[in-house]
Amino acid sequence: MTVQLRPEAKPVRVALLGCGTVGTEVVRLLHEQADDLAARVGAPVELAGVAVRRPHKHHDVPAELLTTDAAGLIASDVDVVVEVIGGIEPARTLLLDALRAGRSVVTANKALLAEHGAELFEAADAAGADLYFEAAVAGAIPLLRPLRESLAGDRITRVMGIVNGTTNFILSAMDGTGASYAETLEEATQLGYAEADPTADVDGFDAAAKAAILASLAFHTRVTAADVYREGIAAVSAADVAAARELGRTVKLLAICEREADDEGEAVSVRVHPAMIPRSHPLAGVNGAFNAVFVEADAAGQLMFYGQGAGGAPTASAVLGDLVAVARNRVMGGRGPRESAYADLPVRPMGRTPTRYHISLDVADRSGVLSQVAAVFAEHDVSIAVVRQEGRGADASLVVVTHSAPDAALRSTVDKIAGLPVVREVVSVMRVEGEEL
Template sequence: MNEQRRLRVALLGAGSVGSQVASLLLKQGDALAERTGAQLELAGIAVRNLDAPRDVELPRELLTTDVESLIVGSDIVIELMGGIEPARTHILTALRAGADVVTGNKALLAEHGAEIFDAADQVGASVSYEAAVAAAIPIIRPLKDSLAGDRIDRISGILNGSTNFILDKMDREGMPAAEAQRMATDLGYLEADPTLDLAGYDAAHKAAILASLAFHTKVSLDDVHREGIESITDEMIEGARHAGYVVKLLAVCERLTEPEGDSVSVRVYPALIDRQHPMANVHGGNNAVFVEAASAGPLMFYGAGAGGRETASAVMGDVVSAARRHIAGGVGVGESPRLSLPVAPVGRIYTRYQVRLEVADAPGVLQEIAGIFNDAGVSVATVDQTQVEEGPDGARSRAMIVLATHRAREEALRATVERLNASDVVVDVVSVLRVEGE
């Protein structure tokens, strides 16, 4: 066998994903050499604490706190530190040194992706980030390569396994929200500070990455309309079940075509999904991404959305691709040319809605409510009375009704809700949920 070229690989971070990547690089050296045509040498592993406990036992001599020295002279730099800094600085240093970068850092790419990709283009290096969205699910490369000649109209998906686990427990087992969150924490789905997951930030970072890639335009975290699941109650889950829906934290990236020109809508919010839709059957901590392309049609990607080994699989796929590029020669393939489509405010979207109201149980109430919807241009499809509350003397005093709308513009629905809140016959606007996937 001819002597193979050796490529130095620097690994930044040895957490749950990084330690698994290190283990694969060390244990599968021969197999990786056969796939890439090069011996991948793990030059070192940058860590903050040399003595911290790790999921996988790693050779002590590979651990270092000197990140700069490790990066210099490396051919491929794998960044799995997370966070914005110092990860951003280390990635830029690696790119300026001519190294290819593999990263799973969704927050960094969502907020500084343009800067990083520009730095890579200037030196002909590549930045790969399959692990940044949906862990083991291959979605970045299909959008970047396989569907590059198609027009993507819409991407919708369950991109956060933690919230999906919680909502799934509430739906299928009737588990109270607080108990489901405690279980998610105990199983490692939620961090001690669960805000990134529960408030939708994690899914929003991923949505920004997918939208930027699918629509060839710059989308940052600030462009994403974001709502979390903090307000989802057991009653809302039960109401959704009664109507034939399931509640999911959904990310939607959509190309809007209007007379004034195309724009992009990117949003994350809890939404109702029909129980017959494939995404309604995404259970536990799994993720799913539903792509709608002009020529390819609807495509669904499903699998594990979290986990050290699962995410390491995506990282290693990018490492193999980077190694092959080094052996073949040539510059890295940059990001698609930017179309610079404007990002539309969420008020411009069209979808269906379910509105739950607590109202006075009196003659003329439904007529007044129907008039409020009609005046705002929102058409009501169905009305369902789900509960009647009795007063102290046994008289009917309040009713709970659920209204489902036809497709309507978000800004029209908001105007409707404002008028409902101001109406004397409405005791409370209990909830407003969008209906997606239809």
């Protein structure tokens, strides 16, 4: 293949920080696609060094490229720094040093962006450097760039999606087999979908960091992980999944970002929690470890992005896409998009966010029970959409699905119902999304 390069083009030198599953794939793709990358960029893309903690464990990387001195590598003659270390430190310090030195940065670090994105953007702007991070959310799925660039002329009102493959695998398996959470978590661990310590995934921390990034881009407002309401899936039972199936729904861990106006003005809400969604919804058919994000905008309407949300090769694909963009900017003298936080909207607390509940109760099987329960809903101004009651001897099962109401009112309703003498137990409470009644 004949590669057409700009006559004056010098190689774009790349420093890679970290060489785990994703970093190894980045090295491989840089080598295997060297000619294509050079053609797309307009100059050779040259790997200048790879910073790792234990060089002797990286046999697939030429020894002369390996170093334990990440700071020294950044300070050397490099143009772009690619970070796939993960975590907050030392990644934060290293990337700030790189940006302040005028290096462009490509990162897959969702936790860092969700906590310190504003600081990184400010450093990039001050130095005139690029900061790209497509790989931080949903792996290979081209999602952030459409939000950041393609839909920049539109008004996005909602982003709702499945952004964690581990939890989606577990919930899909529970739905398909009727197995318990513990059983499917063990299976996910054995198959490599869940880490030995799955806390970040199953408790919703991973999805919350991604939701913060999505909301920041979609609504032109700085949102951090601390702003995101978060619930994990450990409390989801086989009975919850079965109840959803009976109602024509399935359970998914959703990241939901909304821009809405109420009596107090316009605000954004950002939350991560399990929810029942109709099986007719586009997200209901996303199974296994796949990710999908549903976007709603005023002019574009409804859009859906779907694909592999994790894994070495898919994530490396997103990293390489960003690398091509920032390298091309280096060669051509341009710059990528800067942070857009002009809207500066307040983040609405979860208590004021409108949601709907599916509530399952064990109650005494006698007359007047339903009227007592209904009275509590009326007291808190919560409208009931669906009621189903089944007798079981002296006890009965009562299922209530509400209309939309502020989450705080729904919470208060459940607390009050739990104290009724006729209520034996509040078996489960789960939010309902994706439909209007």
